[in-house]
Amino acid sequence: MLALVGLIARRYALERGGGAVECYLRPVDGRSRPWRIGCGRYGTDELRWYRVFSLWPRPAAELPRRGLVVVGRRVPAGEDLKELTEDLVVVGIGWSAADGSDPEEPVYELAMSEAALTGFLSWLESMPPGGLWQSEE
Structure with missing residues (x-):
């Protein structure tokens, strides 16, 4: 019972400040x-x-x-449907190489609702200007 109360309190703390979304995650490593x-x-x-x-x-x-x-986007299919529902969207994500080239394969996959994906893409594209995008030479 105490563990259940702890889980509920933790989830409330994570979601209370906004900027949180329910999503599934898995690494892609073959x-x-x-x-x-x-x-x-x-x-x-x-x-x-x-x-x-x-x-x-x-x-x-x-x-x-x-x-x-974002490396790719797809609907859940096959084995995914044992754990996910059809209304989710799966996006593959990775990181640009040092030379600025996009990754060919994802490092992780995220599965989320269409609305959550819109929020994720907005967050990703709304990077504030300044030093974070500049190379650190």
Whole structure:
């Protein structure tokens, strides 16, 4: 019972300040990995992803905003439908190489609603001007 109260309180704390969205995450590394449900919280420099069913206060993944690129977009199919619903959108994400070229393969896949994807793309494209995009030479 105490763990349930802890999970509810943690989720409330993650979502109360805004800038949070429910989404699924999985690494793409050539192996079949399960989708993990969580809560993505937008920050200035990264998307912090927290597992829903965890009491751990730190994010399970931090996805840096700098150089983040959407590699592809698709609807869930085949094995995905064992864990996801058809109304979600799956996007592959990766990071630009040092030479500025886009990645050919995703590093992670995120699955989220169409509305959440719109928010994610807005966050990604609204990077504030200044030093974060300039090369650090």
